[in-house]
Amino acid sequence: xxxxxxxxxxxxxxxxxxxxxxxxxxxxxxxxxxxxxxxxxxxxxxxxxxxxxxxxxxxxxxxxxxxxxxxxxxxxxxxxxxxxxxxxxxxxxxxxxxxxxxxxxxxxxxxxxxxxxxxxxxxxxxxxxxxxxxxx
Numbered sequence: 001x002x003x004x005x006x007x008x009x010x011x012x013x014x015x016x017x018x019x020x021x022x023x024x025x026x027x028x029x030x031x032x033x034x035x036x037x038x039x040x041x042x043x044x045x046x047x048x049x050x051x052x053x054x055x056x057x058x059x060x061x062x063x064x065x066x067x068x069x070x071x072x073x074x075x076x077x078x079x080x081x082x083x084x085x086x087x088x089x090x091x092x093x094x095x096x097x098x099x100x101x102x103x104x105x106x107x108x109x110x111x112x113x114x115x116x117x118x119x120x121x122x123x124x125x126x127x128x129x130x131x132x133x134x135x136x
Contacts, residue, residue, distance in 0.1 A: 005120050007112060008032060015123070023124040025079050029054030032121065041105070041128050043098040054080060062096040066104060069094070082109035082122040095128075103128050 004012075008024065012033045015022040021038035025031055031052045039045050042061060052060060055074060063072040074080055078089045090108045097103060109124040 004032070005114060007114050007120050011112060011121075011123055021126050021128070023079065023126070024121060025054070025083070025123075026121040027083070027119050029080055029083055029122075031057040038126070041103070041126070042095070064094040064096065064102070066092040066094050078107045078109040079122045079124050082111045082124075083119065086111045086113065086119060 004026075008026070012024055015024060015033060015035040018035060019037050021035065021041050023031075023034040023038055031049070031054075034042065034046055049057070049060065058072075058074050058077055058080075063077060064070060065072060065076070072093065075084065078091055078093070081089045088108065088110045091106075093105050093107060094102050095105050105126050105128050107124050107126040109122055111122045112120040114120045
């Protein structure tokens with residue numbers, strides 16, 4: 001793996017200290033990190049998943065429309081939209097945990113824009129109104 005830009009290293013460090021679930025992707029949408037709080041929501045420890053390309057992590061973490069219940073296309077995933085649009089995205093989605101339980105998730109994704117306007121990646125902070133379960 002290539003060395004990450006300092007901004008992503010610092011964002012990962014910040015996420016690791018937060019009790020709020022946070023998910024971090026690189027400029028192509030590749031999964032770089034999610035914190036312990038996100039592990040409890042997602043149902044997987046980060047070291048079980050490690051880095052995945054966008055299409056792989058979208059498949060590994062099934063996301064659905066909160067209104068229709070239909071699976072989200074990659075371009076509808078808040079982190080992918082934040083990267084594509086270079087703008088914050090907020091919305092409600094549904095996540096299907098590994099045990100099959102579906103949980104409502106409020107998510108805010110923001111693009112991470114570095115010096116000179118370079119897109120470095122995106123971060124998502126999310127909230128789930130159900131008791132968190134420990135990863136398997």
